[in-house]
Amino acid sequence: MRSKAHWGYSEEFMESCRDELRVHAEEMVPLRMTVAEAEGRVVAVASLDGQLPEGELLNLFVEPDVIGKGVGRTMFQHMADTARGVGFRTMALDADPNAEPFYEAMGCVRVGVVPSGSIPGRTLNRYAFEL
Template identity: 55%
Template structure:
């Protein structure tokens, strides 16, 4: 498994991957439809959002984005194919984001986490710093997490 920059031509594929990944947590079709706009990747946003994919044998197994400008960024999206959950895709992508953020001069990044993904991010070293409104579901709040980059 390797991480590489995403290609603009993969935007539609990444959007569908994000929706499959979100569905993994048991969300219904109505919920997923409400999230579609927020989870849509546009070809012209792939580069500016610093989108990276985890790939194995030519198959994209997950992707992530590192957004914003130093010193504080945002882990905007991180999703894995449902059949790849538990295979280290998330750990690989998170490690890549940390390396890239450090290389680019970030001191920290925030994560608006799905409640089901919060334990993963906490295990990676993020801490909960509050809550943030969902961009898709009125009245729903998401855990707001922060990951501080250690100097090296």
């Protein structure tokens, strides 16, 4: 929630996203949940889902105080390596508009538009990354 709020979204918007962004303990293993730690604290989280041949990058969030310090890049690369190891050929994701420049810098290509899971009438750009 802190990572998403970093982009200046209103409290109302953030509350609308809360359920969609929440990850429950029983989902962590099936979603291949990964965390990055620095100095004893979690600084990023990401998960990977999907069915062959397409993986789905979910929940890539970075603590606001380390955004721009390479943590997101490291997590993205780790998740791409994990996806390759599972046998995925592509890794798709739905990008927050504020994260689009990051994903494009990682080599992702916009492939479509999808409805938001939280905000009626809002859409997100869908990206794919060739593994």
